[in-house]
């Protein structure tokens with residue numbers, strides 16, 4: 001291999017495959033060596049995972065050239081004159097790509113670094129933006145991801161670079177403005193060929209918690225990964241924005257939610273990493289109805305902090321610990337990527353998990369490393385420069401996120417997208433729907449919730465009926481189809497059909513049950529009002545008839561009285577008579593007994609009993625009521641409760657209005673069988689004792 005010079009374009013072909021070359025380079029006195037990627041000439045990534053549309057295989061899968069992480073270094077000016085007079089800067093720019101810093105081991109030497117861009121103290125916001133950021137924005141409209149992040153020690157100018165001020169707007173406002181401009185000009189040059197939908201989300205990672213800045217919630221949000229290894233945050237608020245002023249209306253108040261505090265090194269020091277996500281969805285208006293989705297992450301990292309100098313204590317110290325440890329993991333990730341390790345520790349911190357796509361992932365990434373000029377920042381600056389030098393070796397593998405919709409569904413989906421993008425007044429509702437879109441698996445939440453509860457017996461009828469009502473109201477065609485993959489959509493349709501069948505079956509079952517219930521209650525009435533002979537004419541089977549009879553007899557089975565034809569009850573309301581025809585009885589144990597006794601209740605007695613029971617129902621206390629047969633504590637309380645709400649019972653039948661009181665039970669009161677039994681005992685015992 002021949003000797004290469006910096007900037008040389010290298011292309012080594014091995015068995016028809018292109019490779020790219022890394023080599024060790026040294027600058028200046030040669031005291032520091034670090035590696036740099038000389039150049040990448042590609043076509044070399046044939047083995048890259050091929051993204052296939054989840055809706056329908058795209059006819060034009062697009063792969064992009066591998067893209068190295070681009071690194072720019074920005075040197076902040078001295079912030080006050082005093083400081084600049086007292087200290088000599090420790091860093092010096094050499095040209096628009098390189099700089100040098102004094103070697104602390106040997107004051108006579110400097111260490112030189114080369115990056116994609118170097119921005120000196122006098123650099124403007126516009127310069128940083130147009131050189132480092134603007135070139136990657138076009139990838140978004142091609143359905144690729146991009147990310148820009150500011151890294152560096154506390155107080156070095158990260159927030160200034162990313163956000164800036166109204167007078168000196170930073171990367172974020174400039175990029176958003178340009179994105180809208182780009183969508184407009186794309187349509188003006190190609191006619192209204194594409195429909196654009198732009199959304200934004202904004203979050204912070206504070207003490208290892210992901211928090212929504214657009215709609216702050218109390219709990220942290222989880223980070224998830226879908227089967228295609230895309231990172232997403234379920235339930236993160238997503239706002240549809242149609243203009244830059246729309247963006248500002250959400251972003252400015254949300255920025256106030258970010259955790260900022262005063263430290264010795266910065267009056268407004270960011271205590272969290274802030275991540276702004278802008279998603280651009282581009283849907284083709286005509287066949288083949290392609291849909292391209294590009295995401296732009298703009299990240300203002302919290303600065304690394306040397307707590308001997310920040311003076312941090314208490315909560316500030318805790319925050320600082322979280323910031324430093326996540327930045328430490330970030331540097332481990334970069335090391336692992338550079339060493340080609342099989343395991344990259346993305347999962348070791350929330351920050352690296354979110355940056356997974358930006359470092360070693362699919363995004364076109366730009367890192368702006370901010371450094372400060374003062375001597376007191378020397379070691380922070382050195383650390384930051386070394387991190388930046390390592391990062392620029394990372395190769396990302398961008399791809400185009402393209403799907404093709406079937407022509408039948410595309411206009412429907414487009415219509416829905418247009419509605420969503422067009423009506424600013426619906427933002428809140430949209431957010432909920434849109435946030436779930438972050439997950440390619442998630443579908444319209446209401447429908448999927450419905451499907452999940454489908455199996456529940458108690459709720460199923462009501463839910464199915466609601467669905468049916470909805471279908472009746474709108475008709476299947478009226479329901480906007482969820483933005484799900486085709487297969488999932490077909491499944492949903494199938495389940496709706498099944499649900500309708502189930503509704504039908506349930507309705508039929510309900511009818512049958514109602515009919516059966518009606519028969520049973522008629523039967524009960526007839527049992528209670530007619531004499532036992534009628535039972536034999538009923539539709540009951542012989543064994544059942546026998547059992548009913550026996551039950552009846554068992555209840556009225558008299559006591560120890562024998563050899564008496566009639567015994568007058570001392571209360572004289574009840575006449576206990578001896579039946580002419582002995583009846584056979586089967587006891588519970590199945591032993592046949594014979595008894596001669598039954599009770600006949602005359603009409604007057606019945607009327608009297610009715611009054612007595614009514615009096616007891618209206619005036620009886622808990623204990624009195626419990627003395628009635630089959631009335632336990634619960635039912636007695638219910639009777640008292642009913643009385644308190646509805647006033648006195650006007651007739652004994654009112655009891656049926658109480659839950660658990662059947663017509664049969666009421667009827668048994670009327671026949672006074674239960675009371676009889678108690679009275680009989682007393683009476684006959686007394687009589688027998690006479």
Ligand SMILES: Nc1ncnc2c1ncn2[C@@H]1O[C@H](COP(=O)(O)OP(=O)(O)OP(=O)(O)O)[C@@H](O)[C@H]1O
Pocket residue numbers: 075076077079152153154155156157158159160161266268269270271301302303304370
């Ligand atoms: N290039 C610049 N030109 C003018 N002022 C700057 C520049 N860079 C930073 N500043 C100023 O320096 C101060 C610190 O900057 P900034 O808050 O952006 O630092 P930071 O790196 O975000 O700090 P932290 O990590 O603590 O949040 C601010 O007052 C900012 O306005």
